[in-house]
Amino acid sequence: MAADPLRELDDDATSYVAAHALEDYLSAAVDAAIRSKPENPLTFIAEYLLRQRDSDAPAPQRSLSTPGRGRRNPLKLELHAKARSQENPDYPQRLAVSDEQCRWTVEWPSYMPPVWTHKVVLANDRDLPTGYKWADPPDQRQLRSELEERTTFATEGGVGECLRGAIDFDDEGSPLNPVGRTGMRGRGLLGKWGPNHAADPIVTRFHPETKQLQVVVIQRKDNGQWAIPGGMVDAGESVSVTVKREFAEETGNLRTEEERLEFKRLLDDLFANGKQVYRGYVDDPRATDNAWMETTAFHFHCPREVGDKLPLAAGDDAGQVMWLDVSADNETYRNLYGAHRALIDEAVFGAWARGELQATMIGCD
Numbered sequence: 001m002a003a004d005p006l007r008e009l010d011d012d013a014t015s016y017v018a019a020h021a022l023e024d025y026l027s028a029a030v031d032a033a034i035r036s037k038p039e040n041p042l043t044f045i046a047e048y049l050l051r052q053r054d055s056d057a058p059a060p061q062r063s064l065s066t067p068g069r070g071r072r073n074p075l076k077l078e079l080h081a082k083a084r085s086q087e088n089p090d091y092p093q094r095l096a097v098s099d100e101q102c103r104w105t106v107e108w109p110s111y112m113p114p115v116w117t118h119k120v121v122l123a124n125d126r127d128l129p130t131g132y133k134w135a136d137p138p139d140q141r142q143l144r145s146e147l148e149e150r151t152t153f154a155t156e157g158g159v160g161e162c163l164r165g166a167i168d169f170d171d172e173g174s175p176l177n178p179v180g181r182t183g184m185r186g187r188g189l190l191g192k193w194g195p196n197h198a199a200d201p202i203v204t205r206f207h208p209e210t211k212q213l214q215v216v217v218i219q220r221k222d223n224g225q226w227a228i229p230g231g232m233v234d235a236g237e238s239v240s241v242t243v244k245r246e247f248a249e250e251t252g253n254l255r256t257e258e259e260r261l262e263f264k265r266l267l268d269d270l271f272a273n274g275k276q277v278y279r280g281y282v283d284d285p286r287a288t289d290n291a292w293m294e295t296t297a298f299h300f301h302c303p304r305e306v307g308d309k310l311p312l313a314a315g316d317d318a319g320q321v322m323w324l325d326v327s328a329d330n331e332t333y334r335n336l337y338g339a340h341r342a343l344i345d346e347a348v349f350g351a352w353a354r355g356e357l358q359a360t361m362i363g364c365d
């Protein structure tokens with residue numbers, strides 16, 4: 001059987017990465033940047049790597065305690081910022097919560113934020129005879145045992161655990177946001193008390209001419225922000241089904257049967273080989289003290305023949321769809337919705353360090 005040249009390149013790249021501990025160095029550099037939050041993270045990372053190169057210290061070691069990428073998950077450790085912001089245009093004023101006041105472990109006896117749940121959530125209560133039934137009923141006390149059985153991924157390494165044991169509940173029986181205060185109680189625009197589970201497809205390619213790495217983003221209809229075309233996991237649905245369904249709904253609103261068939265064919269191939277890059281809590285402007293977003297993000301990198309051809313047309317919750325340059329110099333990229341920039345950075349750093357992107361970049365020529 002003839003050898004697959006890309007496969008050989010891939011193996012070659014992987015052993016090169018391993019021989020030079022590149023993933024370890026890159027992971028350590030990204031972790032350091034996340035801890036220090038410099039204004040220009042890429043300059044910080046470049047300088048960190050140069051210092052490592054010039055020092056005699058051994059290569060940084062990844063923690064073995066964490067499944068997945070083998071290091072503590074940076075997204076989970078950060079304080080949320082969007083969850084304390086007024087970014088969602090529908091939200092009433094939150095109580096201001098500073099970084100220092102955010103963690104529940106910090107005493108704040110007079111903390112009394114507004115309680116607010118959007119009427120669209122109340123109208124879709126699963127116990128009502130009308131509506132779409134995607135929301136919990138309003139009385140959280142009656143749901144206590146059910147809530148305790150639900151799964152949260154806001155844990156070390158994104159390992160699923162029951163809320164009982166993993167999440168605190170307040171005196172009224174409401175689950176407490178695992179990161180900390182948000183300046184608002186109730187559920188806001190989120191249907192579920194506690195974790196609301198989503199799935200995010202990070203679809204990348206190298207632009208055929210500029211060779212710039214790009215990612216598929218949609219413009220959300222609810223707030224006009226650009227975002228990964230992800231969405232909520234439907235009841236009984238697996239995340240791998242959600243991730244493909246959401247991508248198809250939001251980017252595959254094509255007009256002709258021929259285009260739709262081509263889109264489906266390319267998507268079936270592309271989504272057969274994704275890599276889970278993150279599972280856990282994500283910072284979202286809809287979060288409250290008692291309801292928050294958790295996601296499972298997958299990375300799908302297009303080989304050239306797919307990246308060039310994938311027809312895209314916005315649909316469902318998306319106003320527009322486009323390929324966006326993955327670049328800190330790009331304002332839209334810097335300002336992506338929720339935690340989406342961090343998710344894409346995580347996916348791209350990992351794929352690059354494993355040598356998975358290089359082969360398709362060479363394939364651009």
Ligand code: RP5
Nearest residue numbers: 198230231232284293295338
């Ligand atoms: C974000 O909300 C997740 O990362 C996911 O992309 C999104 C799901 O919410 P909808 O797009 O369904 O509103 O936090």
